[in-house]
Amino acid sequence: MTALLEVEDLHVEFRTRDGVARVLNGVGYHVDAGETLAVLGESGSGKSVTAQAVMGILDSPPAFVTKGAVRFHGEDLLTASEERRREVRAEGIAMIFQDALSALNPVFTVGFQIEEQLRLRRGMSRADARARAIELLDLVRIPHAKQRVREYPHQFSGGMRQRAMIAMSLALDPEVLIADEPTTALDVTVQAQIMDLLAEIQRERHMGLILITHDLGVVAEVADRIVVMYAGRIVEHADALSLFRSPGHPYTAALMRSLPRIDSKGTALETIKGLPPSLLRIPAGCPFHPRCPRAEDVCADLVPDQVRLGLGRTSACHFAEEVVRG
Amino acid sequence: MADLLEVRDLVKHFPVKRGVLFKQTIGWVRAVDGVSFTLGAGETLGVVGESGCGKSTLAQVLMLLEPPTSGEAFFEGRPMFSLRGAELKRLRRDMQIVLQDPYTSLNPRMTVGDIVGEPFEIHPEVAPKGSWAGRVRELLDVVGLNPEHINRYPHQFSGGQRQRIGIARALALRPKVIVCDEPVSALDVSIQAQVMNLLGELQSEFGLAYVFIAHDLSVVRHLSDRVAVMYLGKIVEIGTEEEIYNHPTHPYTQALLSAVPVADPALRGRRDVIRLTGDVPSPIDPPSGCRFRTRCWKAQDVCATEEPALVERGGHPSACHFAEERSVVP
Numbered sequence: 201m202t203a204l205l206e207v208e209d210l211h212v213e214f215r216t217r218d219g220v221a222r223v224l225n226g227v228g229y230h231v232d233a234g235e236t237l238a239v240l241g242e243s244g245s246g247k248s249v250t251a252q253a254v255m256g257i258l259d260s261p262p263a264f265v266t267k268g269a270v271r272f273h274g275e276d277l278l279t280a281s282e283e284r285r286r287e288v289r290a291e292g293i294a295m296i297f298q299d300a301l302s303a304l305n306p307v308f309t310v311g312f313q314i315e316e317q318l319r320l321r322r323g324m325s326r327a328d329a330r331a332r333a334i335e336l337l338d339l340v341r342i343p344h345a346k347q348r349v350r351e352y353p354h355q356f357s358g359g360m361r362q363r364a365m366i367a368m369s370l371a372l373d374p375e376v377l378i379a380d381e382p383t384t385a386l387d388v389t390v391q392a393q394i395m396d397l398l399a400e401i402q403r404e405r406h407m408g409l410i411l412i413t414h415d416l417g418v419v420a421e422v423a424d425r426i427v428v429m430y431a432g433r434i435v436e437h438a439d440a441l442s443l444f445r446s447p448g449h450p451y452t453a454a455l456m457r458s459l460p461r462i463d464s465k466g467t468a469l470e471t472i473k474g475l476p477p478s479l480l481r482i483p484a485g486c487p488f489h490p491r492c493p494r495a496e497d498v499c500a501d502l503v504p505d506q507v508r509l510g511l512g513r514t515s516a517c518h519f520a521e522e523v524v525r526g
Numbered sequence: 527m528a529d530l531l532e533v534r535d536l537v538k539h540f541p542v543k544r545g546v547l548f549k550q551t552i553g554w555v556r557a558v559d560g561v562s563f564t565l566g567a568g569e570t571l572g573v574v575g576e577s578g579c580g581k582s583t584l585a586q587v588l589m590l591l592e593p594p595t596s597g598e599a600f601f602e603g604r605p606m607f608s609l610r611g612a613e614l615k616r617l618r619r620d621m622q623i624v625l626q627d628p629y630t631s632l633n634p635r636m637t638v639g640d641i642v643g644e645p646f647e648i649h650p651e652v653a654p655k656g657s658w659a660g661r662v663r664e665l666l667d668v669v670g671l672n673p674e675h676i677n678r679y680p681h682q683f684s685g686g687q688r689q690r691i692g693i694a695r696a697l698a699l700r701p702k703v704i705v706c707d708e709p710v711s712a713l714d715v716s717i718q719a720q721v722m723n724l725l726g727e728l729q730s731e732f733g734l735a736y737v738f739i740a741h742d743l744s745v746v747r748h749l750s751d752r753v754a755v756m757y758l759g760k761i762v763e764i765g766t767e768e769e770i771y772n773h774p775t776h777p778y779t780q781a782l783l784s785a786v787p788v789a790d791p792a793l794r795g796r797r798d799v800i801r802l803t804g805d806v807p808s809p810i811d812p813p814s815g816c817r818f819r820t821r822c823w824k825a826q827d828v829c830a831t832e833e834p835a836l837v838e839r840g841g842h843p844s845a846c847h848f849a850e851e852r853s854v855v856p
Contacts, residue, residue, distance in 0.1 A: 242715060243714055358577075360805070387741065387806075388576065388741065388743070388785045389782060389785045389802045390576075390805065392787075392799075392801060395787075414715065415787065416715070417788055417789045418787045420793075421787045421788070421794060423791075444790055444791050456789065458715055458716055458718075459715060459719070459789060460719075460742075460744040460747065460748035461744055462743055462771070462783070462788060462855055463771075465747055465768075469723055471716065471720045472719070472720075
């Protein structure tokens with residue numbers, strides 16, 4: 201069975217003045233209908249670049265896709281015509297961003313920005329599109345949608361803007377929604393509202409949801425499956441329960457131990473020594489080996505393959521089986 | 527524990543103006559609206575709250591970067607806001623600040639040595655002139671940076687390293703209190719842990735007291751002895767870390783804690799979840815009575831007419847007419 205959306209061995213490099221930054225080095229994941237895939241990683245891990253490559257919105261130059269495929273219902277989007285890509289972007293895959301204020305156009309009303317796609321793509325009249333826009337704003341629980349539809353983005357609060365952007369992304373009933381750090385800029389009580397809303401919409405519409413985030417807590421609450429990225433590679437892939445119970449990659453394990461907890465005070469946190477590598481000079485072998493507590497000689501020489509750990513889990517570590525056993 | 531810092535009924539209102547030539551004040555943003563607390567030597571007071579609750583304004587006023595509208599604060603018993611001359615200078619030595627954004631809070635044209643050593647120019651009594659470079663090297667070493675990098679510029683460092691530079695600068699004058707305003711919220715998880723551990727180590731080494739301001743409740747719990755929860759310019763609940771996290775009595779604290787996602791998928795759907803509706807009201811025109819009542823599920827008529835005082839209710843101070851313990855953290 202073909203996956204709804206599949207990224208396969210994706211390589212992206214940024215050709216900059218300082219040299220070639222290898223931003224993605226063979227990233228692969230898939231998402232099916234009705235499923236939430238979380239892409240977890242820190243700054244520079246490549247989690248957003250992957251999403252931008254899927255959407256075809258990478259700035260090129262400097263970015264170049266050098267290898268790989270992005271398949272939507274089996275069709276490779278990277279080799280598709282620009283027209284076809286536009287169509288998929290409109291009808292198939294939608295994306296929402298972290299900073300809703302800069303993602304929305306400040307000189308048009310929120311309503312206009314939702315209606316535009318309905319009129320262009322669905323050929324709706326102004327009145328019909330307006331009615332649909334109000335329905336969508338209602339759906340994402342914006343109070344007084346009838347009045348709000350005429351307002352501009354700056355008149356909305358942070359949480360409401362994110363709701364408006366979700367409404368906009370749902371206008372053409374996408375099959376996949378990519379949410380790139382949708383709640384990072386929001387306060388925790390508003391974050392909880394937005395995550396609940398996203399989860400509910402995803403369930404009702406049986407959408408595939410790709411949630412890009414750095415927040416282990418958010419991931420634990422909503423993800424079905426998780427991929428963990430580091431230095432442009434996927435280092436671990438697992439279902440949520442297994443990943444949190446027994447991480448299969450030293451990076452995932454270290455990340456979890458370095459997290460302060462809300463349910464206990466604890467003493468000193470475990471840290472990951474050093475810094476993530478510069479993508480201009482990714483270390484040979486396993487990119488995590490200079491920071492890894494259990495690195496051995498082989499780690500500096502050989503890039504680890506994806507080791508299968510059962511239950512569909514994989515880990516890109518030479519010692520994956522030992523790590524997962526704890 | 528003798529109080530190092532005592533804040534009494536502190537108020538800071540900012541005018542909202544309209545007009546170009548003839549500016550009229552059309553209202554006031556009540557950023558901080560009657561805040562009282564104490565801080566003991568070597569203690570950490572965490573201050574949590576969402577955007578607009580006034581926690582950063584509180585930091586600015588404590589650092590004398592903004593004059594208060596009213597209220598008093600005492601440092602070692604002396605009224606802070608009326609100090610002048612040598613006494614004021616001494617106070618500025620004793621209280622330092624670490625800011626959130628390590629990218630904009632360091633001057634890009636100054637070397638690390640100049641940034642960390644600049645306080646000595648104003649307070650030469652702390653380090654005689656010939657010893658500056660040596661002292662800066664020591665400070666860099668203390669915060670875990672390579673002392674050899676003294677002549678580098680901020681852009682040559684990562685975010686976490688820059689935050690260490692900011693901490694070294696704050697430490698230079700051997701202060702008694704450091705106000706930390708969201709010191710780790712711009713950092714990645716793996717780097718955040720390093721900086722938090724550093725703050726903990728420095729506290730035990732130098733006997734520092736921290737006012738630790740953050741929106742991340744897990745980070746605050748980890749570092750704080752006592753915690754104050756702020757909402758729309760007021761402290762709604764204050765107590766020990768244990769009291770606030772395990773026995774919260776104010777509905778806002780309970781909602782805030784329950785909204786924090788817990789990194790354990792096994793607890794999904796099994797937690798006591800409180801979902802607030804709507805956004806925080808504007809601090810220009812806060813609700814009458816209890817400011818939280820517009821989002822509160824317990825609100826009654828009395829909440830609109832009578833402002834609940836921050837007094838002992840159920841073991842520690844809580845500003846709710848219907849304060850009642852409810853455990854929300856798993």
